[in-house]
Amino acid sequence: MEKKAVSKQTLQRLPLYLNFLKQRDPLSNVSATIIAQALSLNDVQVRKDLASISQRGRPKIGYITKELIYDIEQFLGYDNTQNAVIVGAGNLGRALLSYDGFAAQGLDIVAAFDLDNNKLGEMINGKQVMDISKLDNLCRRMKIRLGIITVPAFAAQEVCDMLVEAGVLGIWNFSPVHLKVPENVLVQNENMAFSLAMLSKHLSEKLTDSQE
Amino acid sequence: MEKKAVSKQTLQRLPLYLNFLKQRDPLSNVSATIIAQALSLNDVQVRKDLASISQRGRPKIGYITKELIYDIEQFLGYDNTQNAVIVGAGNLGRALLSYDGFAAQGLDIVAAFDLDNNKLGEMINGKQVMDISKLDNLCRRMKIRLGIITVPAFAAQEVCDMLVEAGVLGIWNFSPVHLKVPENVLVQNENMAFSLAMLSKHLSEKLTDSQE
Numbered sequence: 001m002e003k004k005a006v007s008k009q010t011l012q013r014l015p016l017y018l019n020f021l022k023q024r025d026p027l028s029n030v031s032a033t034i035i036a037q038a039l040s041l042n043d044v045q046v047r048k049d050l051a052s053i054s055q056r057g058r059p060k061i062g063y064i065t066k067e068l069i070y071d072i073e074q075f076l077g078y079d080n081t082q083n084a085v086i087v088g089a090g091n092l093g094r095a096l097l098s099y100d101g102f103a104a105q106g107l108d109i110v111a112a113f114d115l116d117n118n119k120l121g122e123m124i125n126g127k128q129v130m131d132i133s134k135l136d137n138l139c140r141r142m143k144i145r146l147g148i149i150t151v152p153a154f155a156a157q158e159v160c161d162m163l164v165e166a167g168v169l170g171i172w173n174f175s176p177v178h179l180k181v182p183e184n185v186l187v188q189n190e191n192m193a194f195s196l197a198m199l200s201k202h203l204s205e206k207l208t209d210s211q212e
Numbered sequence: 213m214e215k216k217a218v219s220k221q222t223l224q225r226l227p228l229y230l231n232f233l234k235q236r237d238p239l240s241n242v243s244a245t246i247i248a249q250a251l252s253l254n255d256v257q258v259r260k261d262l263a264s265i266s267q268r269g270r271p272k273i274g275y276i277t278k279e280l281i282y283d284i285e286q287f288l289g290y291d292n293t294q295n296a297v298i299v300g301a302g303n304l305g306r307a308l309l310s311y312d313g314f315a316a317q318g319l320d321i322v323a324a325f326d327l328d329n330n331k332l333g334e335m336i337n338g339k340q341v342m343d344i345s346k347l348d349n350l351c352r353r354m355k356i357r358l359g360i361i362t363v364p365a366f367a368a369q370e371v372c373d374m375l376v377e378a379g380v381l382g383i384w385n386f387s388p389v390h391l392k393v394p395e396n397v398l399v400q401n402e403n404m405a406f407s408l409a410m411l412s413k414h415l416s417e418k419l420t421d422s423q424e
Contacts, residue, residue, distance in 0.1 A: 011413060015405035019365045019388050039390045077412040095307025105408050145415050153231045169418045170411040176231050178251045186414040188407045193227035195400045196317050199382040200289040201223060202398040203357050206381045 010049045013041070017049070018072050024065045031062030078106040083142060084172075087159045088150035089114040089122070089129045092174055096148060097124045109148065111138060115155070132162070139166035148172045149179075160187075222261045225253070229261070230284050236277045243274030290318040295354060296384075299371045300362035301326040301334070301341045304386055308360060309336045321360065323350060327367070344374070351378035360384045361391075372399075 020038055024030060032047035039046075050057060054071035057063050073079055086093050089112045096102075097112055112129045114120065122129045130138070138144070147163035149156055149171060156175035163171060170186045173179055176193040232250055236242060244259035251258075262269060266283035269275050285291055298305050301324045308314075309324055324341045326332065334341045342350070350356070359375035361368055361383060368387035375383060382398050385391055388405040 008410070011409050012403070012406045015388050015403070015409055016390050019405075023366060040392055041390070076409050077416050080416070082412060082415060091307050091310045091312070095303050098303045100303070102408070105405060106412065107408060145419070146411060154235060170415050172407060172411060176227050178228050178253070180252055184418060186411060188410050190402065190404065190407055191224070191227070192402065193231075193317060194224050195384060195402055196314070196319060197223050197227055197288050198220070198400050199358060199384060199398060200294060200318065203294060203382050204289050204292070206396060207357070 006049070006052050010052060013046075013049055014053070014072055014076060017046075018069065018076075021065050021069045021072070026066035026069070028065050029062050030065045030068060032057075034062070076105075078104070081106050081108050082146055083108050083110050083144055084146035084148055085109065085111050085113060085135070085139060085144050085163075086148040086150060087113045087132070087135070087163070088152075088155075088174075089116070089119050089124065090150060090152075093148075093150035094124050096150065097127050107146075110142065110144070115151075132159075135162055136166045139163070139168060143167070145169045146172065148174070150174045153177050218261070218264050222264060225258075225261055226265070226284055226288060228253075229258075230281065230288075233277055233281045233284070238278035238281070240277050241274050242277045242280060244269075246274070288317075290316070293318050293320050294358055295320050295322050295356055296358035296360055297321065297323050297325065297347070297351060297356050297375075298360040298362060299325045299344070299347070299375070300364075300367075300386075301328070301331050301336065302362060302364075305360075305362035306336050308362065309339050319358075322354065322356070327363075344371075347374055348378045351375070351380060355379070357381045358384065360386070362386045365389050 016039055017035055020035060032050055033043055036043040036046040053075040054068060056067055084107060086096060086109050093112060097109055109127060112124060112127055113132045113135050114129050115132050119129045120131055145168055147168040149159055151159050153175050156177040157179060160171060160179045160181065164181055164185055169184065172188050174190045176191060179187050181187055228251055229247055232247060244262055245255055248255040248258040265287040266280060268279055296319055298308060298321050305324060309321055321339060324336060324339055325344045325347050326341050327344050331341045332343055357380055359380040361371055363371050365387050368389040369391060372383060372391045376393055376397055381396065384400050386402045388403060391399050393399055
């Protein structure tokens with residue numbers, strides 16, 4: 001099946017469907033209605049989402065769970081392992097290196113880089129922390145297209161420039177910084193400072209409401 | 213100054229401004245134009261954002277950096293420490309417990325909870341891992357309003373219900389699950405699976421473009 005373009009919203013829901021489907025019997029039937037009810041989503045929306053990534057749906061029967069899982073994973077590229085490097089071996093960098101959930105999503109972090117000499121050579125979950133001066137060479141040699149930035153804010157743009165220069169096309173940015181990149185590079189921000197700001201505002205409003 | 217309501221977009225930009233301002237001489241003057249240029253944002257937008265959270269801007273002069281920092285932090289509630297608990301002391305939970313950057317944003321994670329008996333009693337960055345059965349009591353006693361969920365997907369809704377039952381009003385959700393909560397509770401999703409899906413799609417499109 002040719003891959004269609006889907007909206008950002010659809011792309012946001014696909015991992016939710018996947019997560020729900022994996023909790024089911026792989027051989028069971030599943031329909032858009034079942035998924036929509038379980039996740040409190042709109043029935044029509046789920047039906048459209050599924051139709052855009054799989055052609056196996058049958059009226060009144062729906063999909064076989066394991067086939068739908070296969071189609072979603074195929075669509076999201078989870079079957080096609082993506083090598084990545086991480087820059088910044090602090091707390092968050094170490095956590096991402098140690099996290100075993102990424103493999104199921106086709107992500108393999110092959111190496112970490114840091115500026116701190118004390119960290120060099122250290123192994124974290126079988127991945128070596130290397131000197132930042134080796135970033136360019138390793139990325140080119142291994143054709144790395146994805147870079148993860150977990151350095152402090154002040155260093156983030158510089159690291160981003162190095163990654164782009166080394167051929168990276170996608171950047172997963174955990175620094176609270178607005179990164180400037182060429183048009184062909186996608187920056188996906190994991191902006192924890194923003195999330196906290198949202199929660200903090202909500203709580204201060206709710207607590208004022210209740211006169212506490 | 214009375215706190216005005218600001219848009220989600222403004223709230224998203226405030227931490228960016230803060231980050232930029234903290235790299236400057238605290239006694240220097242700074243204007244919306246300077247900030248806009250540094251962060252590649254729209255001048256008018258930045259001016260509006262700042263005006264909505266500070267009344268100290270003066271025509272042609274702008275703000276004194278440290279005063280603007282103070283006003284933004286005040287607005288975001290960073291001066292008012294928020295106690296939180298974290299449920300799930302796996303890799304990600306440990307990382308968040310060990311991360312020292314939250315204090316500057318007024319967040320103090322006071323305890324962690326886990327279902328795994330082997331982890332109980334363990335200290336992570338000075339915080340104890342406690343049995344999930346003690347969650348309700350601790351949250352009520354300490355008036356905890358913020359809960360952080362870092363458990364696997366299958367356990368997320370159950371944990372969420374426990375937090376809400378214990379009086380939590382804001383949930384920071386790191387599980388790839390659509391959580392159901394009462395209307396007065398805000399869920400802020402840190403959906404890493406979605407970010408990865410976006411990056412993965414972008415890379416597969418770019419690599420197809422270049423015939424690699």
